[in-house]
Amino acid sequence: MLNQMKEETIMNNLKNFTKGFFRENPVFILLLGLCPTLGVTTSAINGLAMGLATTFVLIGSNVVIALIKGLIPDKVRIPSFIVVIASFVTIIDLVMSAYVPALYESLGLFIPLIVVNCIVLGRAEAFASKNTVFSSLIDGLGMGLGFAFALTLLGGLREILGSIAIFNWKIFEGIARLINPATDYTQPDGILVFVLAPGAFFGLAYLIVLMKKISK
Amino acid sequence: MDIILNTLITLSALGVVLAVILFVVAQKFKVIEDPKIDEVEACTPGANCGGCGLPGCRGFAEACVKAETLEGLYCPAGGNEVMKEIADVLGLTAEEKEPQIAVVRCNGSHDKRRKTTTYDSALSCAVSATLFGGDTDCQYGCLGLGDCVEVCTFDAIYIDEESGLPIVDEDKCTACGACVTACPKDIIELRNKGKKSRRIYVSCVNHDKGAPAKRACDSACIACNKCVKACPFDAIVVENFCAYIDYEKCKLCRKCVEVCPTGAILELNFPPRKVKVENTETSEIEN
């Protein structure tokens, strides 16, 4: 009996963790947090960094909100959530500017903007305020990694098409270097539009179509 | 230390000011919505089929909550179960209704009804019906262009390729009545589902006299009155040269099916009749 219950909780937690990737992927399925999705995904590394930053905020805010959910009156829950979220965003903002200044520079305004990312508030409202601390933690981790996954995918796609590179590694040139380290081959430019804003829309649209096809 | 102090002062000050504002706003704009509407809506199937005559499931829920009794309110898609749930939520009693199902009252498949003309316009029964009586001699029968299929939100009706007639999927049909209003020939009818979904009905709406009806379609009702005489419950009437079985009165005795000379009366979901089958077989051999 006890074993079964334990198994059930584990299964539940596993489900909470994995749903963020495909079944309830915040970007591709729920279409949440599109502002950073479209704004920062010019390369895979930017997407990943943004995704991880959001994951940190999500986990933090989910845990704290789940902890204090009994204390917050229902009527003023949104201001309270926002304060919690804003604190974590401020933390990650300070941390990033201290340790990865280059990345921080390229992500720019989008880090403070995590405060108004609908995923964070959405999870707080829809999940953390109703569930236990541990499952909120799992949910935040799953959702955050799902978000990071989506952003990395989109960033990678745009990077490959836009500058024929992945994680700043130029593909053609890199392969040529691998074969002959002394080569002076320079690879051609990619499809420029994918680095620009319209490319984000194209890329996201077709990734959503693809995800719909796959998850069917 | 400065940071902590600053944070504390700023946030507390903001908190106090905003709390006052929130208090005022909350007092000013108080909205009380009956939470029961949500509960009732959760009970409904959520198909928004409009079968209840109200705008969608939310509209139905609102009407249910507003109403004093559940009389006249019925969700055909959800049936008695849903109505019972709603009644429990509201603390009322729901009226029990016999479950119903859509029935296609035309048996004029391609091999029974010969085509006399070729139809060549927009593929819609409604368009075809404004143009002429149909591409067969029977001007009452099914046109087979699938307006009923199009309106069905439950995928419960489809056109059979072979016979060209619509077929109702018993498991999916919720008797919402969309196909009934869509059919320009008024062929589809909602009838009681019957015990073990056994039904008997006249599968013909031809109002021509016997001879032309028979000429147009092999399985037409020719108004011979045999079924009327055979029926022990007075459930069958012949009006305008077409028989109709009242499903309220019909006791499913199947006597009318046996006497019908054209096979216009259909029985559904009955166990096979052993004795009868043997009889017809022998007679066929004799012939």
Place this chain on the structure above:
Amino acid sequence: MLKTFPKGGVHPKENKFSAGKPIETIELPKQVSIPIAQHIGAPAEAVVKKGDQVKVGQLIAKSGGFVSTNIHSSVSGTVLKIDNVLDTSGYKKTCIIIDVEGDEWLDSIDKSTELNTNIDISVDEIRNKVLDSGIVGLGGATFPTHVKLSVPLGKTCEYLIINAVECEPYLTADHQLMLEKADEIMVGSQLMQKAIGANKILIGIENNKPDAIKIMSEVAKKYENIEVSPLKVMYPQGGEKQLIKALINREVPSGGLPINVGCVVQNVGTAFAIYEAVQKNKPLFERVVTVTGTSLSKPCNILTRIGTSTIELIEAAGGLPEDTGKVVSGGPMMGKALSAITVPVTKGTSGVLIIPAKKSSRPKTYNCIRCGRCMNVCPMGLEPYKLKNMCVVKMHEELQAERILDCIECGSCAYTCPAGIPLLDYIRLGKANLNKILRSKKS
């Protein structure tokens, strides 16, 4: 520059094969079936029963209401039965079936061909005779004429417009009637003018009938206040509203009648029928029908008794060709396709058109390419592509706002659509549905 209506219209190939062919009469049929609903409005009520002897011109069905009219026997013989027979509408409707025996006319009918120009008849008498004789608009709409001849109180009529446009391709019945009976038409028109109190008669004829224009203008000189105007060839100029716009440049308001702009429009055939009814006491039991088609060996204009089976007309015109794919009652633009060739001729049958099999199917359909041709040819200034889409998704309120009820169903949109979309099919359906909804709202 010849006059025409300013907006829209198409010019299909005219194909007037039977032009100039004199009006023939054919052998009497063995049996006629006369539908009791040959007009717009309430069907007439049969006053004969099985076994009754009837004469030509005898009343066999009485008007069933104000907007309704009498029906007369077109032959003499015995009433065989009253039964449901397939008619032009594609449905079985009540018909009086009469076995023909001889050709005995009522005594009151003046069979002479002498022209009677005496129009010194009281207005009431004219109206009564029109009503008694069962005259309807012979242009195809079959609206009871006596209703149109009673001008509503408070309205005045300046012009009587005689519609001799015959804008439908193939048809020549009115054309031939004008060539042969110009004087009678003039007298008939004057009778109508008197009944409605119009100041002037305008006769609009399309310019592809120069001989008719010539004859009619010459004859018109003999009478007062009649003017013949040649018009540019453009379909659908025969539509009331288009004709009024073309002749006197007035626009009938949306949802209104010609009388709102001081006009009454009547067909030439109707004018001739009124002449015969009033001056010769002859009820409407026969009419000129054009039997034509590209594959027909002998296209012709036939004076036909009402109730004759279509097949007999086709036989008289050289028989049904082997490759017939479609038989149309009326012209190619607005006629109704028949579902059987046994359908009886009614008062509204202006022509029988035989279309060969290879031309009888609809053109291939593509996606709508938004070329806007349907919009540019619509004589009523509607947007057929939009109406069609709205009809498909049943947006009836929006359809009313888009003024679908103004559609005259001329078919110009479907004719011109390069994507072969059945625009008119759906528009008709939408119109019917909207009318149904409006009626149920009213009641």
Place this chain on the structure above:
Amino acid sequence: MAINKLTVSMSPHDYGKYSVKKIMSGVVLAMIPALLVSVYYFGFDAIRVNLIAIASCVFFEWLFQKIFIKGKLTINDGSAVVTGMLLAFNVPSNLPWWIIVIGALVAIGIAKMTFGGLGNNPFNPALVGRVFLLISFPVQMTSWPKVSVLNFAMTDAQTGATPLAIVKEGLKNGESYSSIMNSMPHEYVDMLMGNIGGSLGEISAVALILGGLFMLFRKIITWHIPVSIIGTVAIFTAILYGINPETYASPVFHLLTGGLMLGAIFMATDMVTSPMTGKGMLVYGVGIGVITVLIRVWGAYPEGVSFAILIMNAVVPLINNWLKPKRFGETIKK
């Protein structure tokens, strides 16, 4: 008696002579003169670009239809061929094949089939493809080969700038318009006949006008759009030229260079993406003309016709809604 089953259908029973296929083949025919001129000046390259563009457009249409739309096959209506040809007309003749294929993929895949195929696309597919390429491959898309009469040698031709680019560059550097024109290697006659640098199909104004007249004659297009675009550009640039002939190019120069003729006659008149009424077409044309001149004179690009058409494409539904045909019987109200 009755031999066949009679066909029963609604009126009308007669049909006009236009069909989508005929319209599309008419457009292709109208493009032939411009194609011939391009072959005359660019040699085999012109044919190569055209063939690749048409083949890949038709292929992608087939592919998308098969995989995504799953309706009946529509490649035989000829619209893909027209898109392919127009795309080829809008690119330089020395474009690498893979760029053309990407352009075709964008034109058919993104701009046309994603929206549901022929008739449902809000933007002109060929132009979307062209603009996509222009933004994505700015270098390749703006290195125009120098024209050389009947050059079939397949050698790498030199590249040069279009007259519009020369003028834009010159004006930016502070030269006066007249001095730029004096050093310009092309005369107006060259611009008329097509002896200038530029995209494959846009060089010869005469050939394009010929095609336009043919389409007018066949009633494939109406006069409204080309006349309003060309008229607006002429009037607008004439006013500017009148204000200061040293800093603004002359109207004749604007009319004969760049893709104006191609855009006005072939691209803007695409039925799917243009308004339906005459009035609407005039508004649309004037809009294109104004935006074109704005981009050409004050914008970053030397050429603005493609952008102008795409921008106006976006407002076509509004124009259609706003400029409805005049209803019969509307003026008199009871």
